[in-house]
Amino acid sequence: MPRNLDLTALRSFVAVADTGGVTKASGFLNLTQSAVSMQLKRLEEALGLSLLDRSSRSVSLTSAGEQLLSYARRMLELNDEVMSRMTDTAFEGELVLGVPHDIVYPAIPQILQRFAADFPRVRVQLLSSFTRNLKSMYGRGEIDFILTTEDGCDVGGETLSVRRLVWVGAIGGNAWRDRPLRLAFGTHCIFRTGVQRALDAVQIPWEMAVESQSDRTIEATVAADLAVHAVIEGTEPPYTEPIPHGGALPELKSQSINLYRSELATGEVAEAMAALIRQHYRAV
Structure with missing residues (x-):
């Protein structure tokens, strides 16, 4: 038999x-x-x-x-x-997408809207966290796609865009003039160490004004003109703006926006998601 x-x-x-x-x-x-x-x-x-x-x-x-x-x-x-x-279940299932909070807008809502129109029966679970956390989850096989913001790009990743890192503060604010310079960054923010080193290199004293894992807390502190922050150019949070420091603050490194895709994210649905991510983030 x-x-x-x-x-x-x-x-x-x-x-x-x-x-x-x-x-x-x-x-x-x-x-x-x-x-x-x-x-x-x-x-x-x-x-x-x-x-x-x-x-x-x-x-x-x-x-x-x-x-x-x-x-x-x-x-x-x-x-x-x-x-x-x-059967009529060709495009059912779930994709897990991880994106750092600071590059969710404006691209991710547009990507999700278009993807939902093309694959209405596929659920996309969106996770927002720091790049380090996302890479750890991706390494454990918990996420299908992640976007990261990094100095470079690890093996298996694809760089979609390279953008300047800029200083941001409250609209019309003056916190950037204070010494020591008050900084607002999450403990695990990948930009934090680089910013601190850039300030040390030009001997600008600094102190941490807020210790929080909440991006909203950090944004509110900066918008209240109590500290400054750094973000990828074009992703400034609401009620903040790039600081017109005229060279009073050091220039910061450019950052790569990278895409990592799991080996098991294959097929038409995964290809469509990857194409949408590339399309929107290369245009950032």
């Missing part, structure tokens, strides 16, 4: 092969690590073969695993094609 392979186990196997480990694959599949490991074990038992080399810290495929991977991809592609053509 013919035996059947478990497509769910094959999907887990492909995910582990693509991501290089059970931990990251479990995040992308929204399963526990033990569930993924159990599916892999059942697949190996069904075939009577060892598919993964577990002798080192990173997971690699055995020769049998390499051969199965090719078959598994074709089987899953055919399965997904059948489900796409024979």
Whole structure:
């Protein structure tokens, strides 16, 4: 009697092969690590073969695993094609998108609106946090796409735009003239250390005026003319403006807006999301 392979186990196997480990694959599949490991074990038992080399810290495929991977991809592609053509659920599901708070506007609302019109049955979960937090979550396989603001770009990322970092303060404010200069940055803000070093390099004394993880708290402090902040040019918060300091404050480094996309974010839906992100952020 013919035996059947478990497509769910094959999907887990492909995910582990693509991501290089059970931990990251479990995040992308929204399963526990033990569930993924159990599916892999059942697949190996069904075939009577060892598919993964577990002798080192990173997971690699055995020769049998390499051969199965090719078959598994074709089987899953055919399965997904059948489900796409024979049912009305081709574009259902969820994408998780992580974006730093300071570059949400104006692009993200436009991206979400267009994407919802094209794929009304796909849910987009938007997460807003600091770049470091987003990269950690992405590394654990919890996010499909992240945008980051960084000095450069790590392996696997794609730089969409390079923009100046500018000083911002209250509209018509004078806090930038005070010494020590009062700064408002979140503890984990990726711009914080660079700004402090730039001030130290030109011997401008400074102090932290606010310690908060709330972007709204930081924005309110700056808008009240109690401190200054730095943002990517063109993303100034409401009630603030670029500071016309005339060279009294140091120039700041340019920042890259980068896109990172998970290995498992494939197919027409993911391609459409990636295209929309590129389109809007390259125009920032």
